[in-house]
Amino acid sequence: MSSVESLDDASVVTAVDNRSWYKKNRLAIAPWLFLTPAILFFLVYVILPIFQSIWISFHDWDGLGEATWVGLANYVELLDDDRFYTSLWNNLLWLFLFLLAVPAGLFIALFLNQTVFGMRLYKSLFFFPFVISQVVVGLIFTWFYNPNFGIIAEIWNWFGASPPSILGDERYVTYGIIVAGLWPQIAYCMILYLTGLNNVSPDQVEAGRLDGAKGLKMLWYVILPQLWPATFLAIVVTVIGALRSFDMIAIMTQGGPYGSSNVLSYFMYEQALSEYGFRMGYGSAIAVVLFLIMLVFISYFLWSMYQEEKGGH
Amino acid sequence: MFPRPIEKSSVGVRTAYKIFLPIALFIWLLPLLAIFMTSVRSAADINSGNVFGWPSSFQIIDNYTAVFTQSDAFTYFLNSIKITLPTVAISVALACLAGYALAIYRFKAALPLFFIFIAGNFVPFQILMVPVRQLSVETGLYNTVTGLVLFHAAFQTGFCTLFMRNFIRALPMELIESARIDGVGEFRIFWHLVLPLVRPAIAALSVLVFTFIWNDFFWATVLTNGEASKPITAGVRALNGQFVSQWHLVSAASLLAAVPPVLMFFLMQKHFIAGLTLGATKG
Numbered sequence: 001m002s003s004v005e006s007l008d009d010a011s012v013v014t015a016v017d018n019r020s021w022y023k024k025n026r027l028a029i030a031p032w033l034f035l036t037p038a039i040l041f042f043l044v045y046v047i048l049p050i051f052q053s054i055w056i057s058f059h060d061w062d063g064l065g066e067a068t069w070v071g072l073a074n075y076v077e078l079l080d081d082d083r084f085y086t087s088l089w090n091n092l093l094w095l096f097l098f099l100l101a102v103p104a105g106l107f108i109a110l111f112l113n114q115t116v117f118g119m120r121l122y123k124s125l126f127f128f129p130f131v132i133s134q135v136v137v138g139l140i141f142t143w144f145y146n147p148n149f150g151i152i153a154e155i156w157n158w159f160g161a162s163p164p165s166i167l168g169d170e171r172y173v174t175y176g177i178i179v180a181g182l183w184p185q186i187a188y189c190m191i192l193y194l195t196g197l198n199n200v201s202p203d204q205v206e207a208g209r210l211d212g213a214k215g216l217k218m219l220w221y222v223i224l225p226q227l228w229p230a231t232f233l234a235i236v237v238t239v240i241g242a243l244r245s246f247d248m249i250a251i252m253t254q255g256g257p258y259g260s261s262n263v264l265s266y267f268m269y270e271q272a273l274s275e276y277g278f279r280m281g282y283g284s285a286i287a288v289v290l291f292l293i294m295l296v297f298i299s300y301f302l303w304s305m306y307q308e309e310k311g312g313h
Numbered sequence: 314m315f316p317r318p319i320e321k322s323s324v325g326v327r328t329a330y331k332i333f334l335p336i337a338l339f340i341w342l343l344p345l346l347a348i349f350m351t352s353v354r355s356a357a358d359i360n361s362g363n364v365f366g367w368p369s370s371f372q373i374i375d376n377y378t379a380v381f382t383q384s385d386a387f388t389y390f391l392n393s394i395k396i397t398l399p400t401v402a403i404s405v406a407l408a409c410l411a412g413y414a415l416a417i418y419r420f421k422a423a424l425p426l427f428f429i430f431i432a433g434n435f436v437p438f439q440i441l442m443v444p445v446r447q448l449s450v451e452t453g454l455y456n457t458v459t460g461l462v463l464f465h466a467a468f469q470t471g472f473c474t475l476f477m478r479n480f481i482r483a484l485p486m487e488l489i490e491s492a493r494i495d496g497v498g499e500f501r502i503f504w505h506l507v508l509p510l511v512r513p514a515i516a517a518l519s520v521l522v523f524t525f526i527w528n529d530f531f532w533a534t535v536l537t538n539g540e541a542s543k544p545i546t547a548g549v550r551a552l553n554g555q556f557v558s559q560w561h562l563v564s565a566a567s568l569l570a571a572v573p574p575v576l577m578f579f580l581m582q583k584h585f586i587a588g589l590t591l592g593a594t595k596g
Binding site (some may be wrong): 020026028030031032034035037038039041044045046047048049050053056063078110111113114115116119122124125126127128129131133135136137140141143144151158161183188191192195197200202204207214218219222223230233238241243244246247250264265268269272273280281283284286287288290291294297298301305306309 | 314315316317318319320330331334337338341342343344345347348351387407408410411412413415417420423424426428429430431432433435436437438439440441442443444445446447448463466467468470472474498499502503522527528530531534535541546547549550553560563564567568570571574575577578579584586589590591
């Protein structure tokens with residue numbers, strides 16, 4: 001018996017030796033061959049720029065001439081800049097108010113989760129706002145809010161009140177833009193929940209009904225736990241969306257009036273690349289702050305995904 | 314099913330639901346209807362302040378032709394196509410390769426690499442802005458379609474790889490292992506066995522990336538400054554400045570800009586939603 005085994009081993013060894021170096025190691029090398037193009041692209045355009053930005057943030061640089069090392073001066077200046085605090089505060093507003101898209105999306109999804117005639121078309125049409133460019137959404141809402149002819153003005157006039165200039169008033173402007181941003185975001189959350197509701201186990205719903213659960217109780221104890229994957233994804237995309245908000249602000253107010261609707265992403269752009277001057281170093285410092293804020297969320301999301309990955313396989 | 318199917322409710326509730334449904338949709342899409350109504354009215358309406366009321370005359374053909382004859386809208390449109398299609402092709406191709414590697418092979422770096430791709434996908438654009446712009450200027454890619462394509466393709470690779478890797482992971486591993494035992498080469502396994510199986514994922518990613526890139530505004534502003542490479546999103550903004558108070562033309566241009574992603578969504582709805590929900594849909 002043992003002699004047969006050793007004979008087998010020997011033949012395997014000679015077979016291996018006859019193969020080329022690649023064939024011997026192909027299971028170790030092949031993944032890197034498949035990965036190289038993607039890694040190269042990602043490295044050049046995503047990973048390295050992050051570190052370059054951090055490096056630039058320690059410099060004073062107009063993007064053309066020589067960069068001068070200034071250490072932490074950009075960050076110190078930032079701490080003393082009122083525009084920075086306005087932007088930071090607005091980012092917080094965006095974050096909290098934007099999250100309303102999650103329950104609102106759930107609400108619409110529950111409303112639409114029926115099977116009456118033409119429901120598929122209704123669902124797609126409700127999803128419409130998400131497919132349209134934010135530039136277009138921003139323009140539409142700018143007209144809506146126009147105090148001279150906008151729909152909001154018509155409603156105010158109808159009640160005999162003089163219409164507010166939502167985008168021209170420091171008190172309302174950020175809320176006005178957030179409402180515009182919520183429109184497509186609610187549509188996105190809605191579609192996540194509609195798919196989630198599709199996958200809810202009918203047995204558990206039936207079991208819940210037999211136990212006398214219905215309405216909100218059923219929603220809270222039976223449905224929502226099953227919808228957690230949809231909720232998680234909705235929160236991820238909404239948080240990232242809120243902190244990335246740029247298009248709407250650029251289109252609707254350009255951060256105005258007097259910088260009151262600025263957020264970090266737009267403030268950064270304004271400092272680094274607009275008529276206000278090419279302060280690449282200062283802009284990069286703002287970008288680094290925004291990056292660190294997002295890193296908190298990114299780490300949490302990745303950690304959750306890692307837990308799932310460990311549990312799943 | 315939750316909530317309770319409406320068929321099990323009384324006739325009154327059912328009728329109320331069926332009446333309220335179109336009303337709710339009308340309110341929800343009011344902004345879009347308003348912009349459509351604006352895009353078909355005449356300049357006289359706009360000047361007299363009739364922007365949201367019933368149009369005095371319908372000039373649908375006049376207005377939409379005017380967008381193309383009186384502006385660079387056609388160039389913008391063409392640029393959007395030239396930017397979007399290659400980006401979709403490159404990022405999906407890269408993601409097929411990378412996703413395959415991360416899903417099939419067991420090696421130490423697989424999980425860290427996978428998480429770097431996911432994390433990169435979430436970073437704020439601003440942290441990339443200055444270096445990417447600088448790189449484009451230095452390599453002569455600033456203000457070119459190629460420059461935008463290369464950046465977009467690289468950035469979208471993160472999301473696409475995440476999606477592709479999870480999709481391939483769900484395929485039966487035995488198929489690949491038995492092919493290996495039969496002595497089929499690694500690339501042939503990828504090409505002849507795996508690629509045909511991931512066609513649904515390719516479709517989902519293609520429609521999704523198409524929509525993301527078509528609607529991109531930030532990078533269009535950062536990496537272009539002339540008409541030659543400006544896509545339609547940045548173009549609409551430029552038109553908004555050019556057609557001052559000619560809202561009928563700006564709305565027509567905006568709606569035209571929205572047509573390709575909307576069409577894409579309607580034609581490929583199932584794939585689109587599968588992509589958005591990261592493949593959580595069944596059937």
